[in-house]
Amino acid sequence: MATVNDNYLKLKAGYLFPEIARRVNAFAEANPEAQIIRLGIGDVTEPLPEACRSAMIKAVEEMGDRASFKGYGPEQGYAWLREKIAAHDFQARGCDVDASEIFISDGSKCDCGNILDIFGDDNSIAVTDPVYPVYVDTNVMAGHTGEVNDRGEYAGLTYLPITADNNFTAAIPSQRVDLIYLCFPNNPTGATATKEHLKAWVDYAQANGSIIFFDAAYEAFITDPSLPHSIYEIEGARDCAIEFRSFSKNAGFTGTRCAFTVVPKTLTAKAKDGSEVQLWSLWNRRQSTKFNGVSYIVQRGAEAVYSEAGQAQTKALIDFYMENARIIREQLTAAGIQVYGGTNAPYVWVKTPNGLSSWEFFDKLLHTVHVVGTPGAGFGAAGEGYFRISAFNSRENVNEAMRRITEKFKL
Ligand SMILES: *Cc1c(COP(=O)(O)O)cnc(C)c1O
DSSP states (O other): OOOOOGGGGGSOOOOHHHHHHHHHHHHHHHOTTOOOEEOOOOSOOSOOOHHHHHHHHHHHHHHTSTTTOOOSOOTTOOHHHHHHHIIIIIGGGTOOOOGGGEEEESOHHHHHHHGGGGSOTTOOEEEEESOOHHHHHHHHHTTOOOOBOTTSOBTTEEEEEOOGGGTTOOOOOSSOOSEEEEESSOTTTOOOOOHHHHHHHHHHHHHHTOEEEEEOTTGGGOOOTTSOSSGGGSTTGGGTEEEEEESTTTSOTTTTOOEEEEOOTTOEEEOTTSOEEEHHHHHHHHHHHHOOOOOHHHHHHHHGGGSHHHHHHHHHHHHHHHHHHHHHHHHHHHTTOOEEEOSSSSEEEEEOGGGOOHHHHHHHHHHHHOEEOEEGGGGOGGGTTEEEEEOOSOHHHHHHHHHHHHHHOOO
């Protein structure tokens, strides 16, 4: 009989979101009149910018005309999109990133997982705790870990706790690790990294021959002008970092699908024979072999993000969500709840009051004010005692949820 990849059997059952759904459904059944507001979602809610829609409509029309029809595009993405990204997102911020180092894809989630294809199986790996689960699960699938324990930690991974005690920025490990996943602005904590903090990671990576996987999916939500948007704003990062970006959160492309990964040509890692190999060539080979590019129509939609109208419209979208975040922060604080994040990220990370566990707070919020969030413990053991509230929602829902919490929620 054919065999399976046994590593998949090590994955702990998708617990967090099914368990949330189970508790919400049970409550809704018992309380059919309750108007439940969901502030747990990590998905955008507002429609696509007009500039992106018209660009895609125009692209659809081009596809209907023999003269302008497009078949397979370049696996790496169209040059006109890669050039705009390089100029706007990197060169304008002083980052030395060339268009040829940008690989367009249909999502950062897949890129974060697929990147492991070009790395050896013997690398030591560090993730933060709490963490975006994709980093962990893709390493489990690739056989880079042992079994999971009761706390949800996999043997063989290095977990770097991020809590209020370290301002939600992990301490640089004392031991050597080969691959490090960093996400700033952070999902789920909403924390950001200063240039100094990123510089410490780049120095560490350079000293240890490590590679940083830098997930900047939320960079557009940064409002503090002193904070770096890209790891390439840090000197030396071209020699130790790969950056993941996405149009999902800044332009509402979660259902449209377009993202990109930056692999500098100067980045190398070691082969078994001890030679240094350029990672760009491997990723280029990987993408050319296993990927056939993002739809022409969608790439035209993404290109429109960089037009004058597109810039104004995406900024308005982000401002809208950040105003939600401000309201959430303010109202929860007024209700006597300690909050973090939400000023440079669309997530507010709540310290559960009165020593309640993440799930106890979840139940209390659901039962007393019919508001749903995400228990921090679901993102990792160090997320226990925290709770994520997302700013991705309508203003009406945010206002109503906050009204109920400030008026009715008793600590
Ligand atoms: C939403 C998100 C992404 C983007 O994923 P896509 O596949 O591009 O939609 C990447 N990283 C994190 C941490 C996210 O929350």
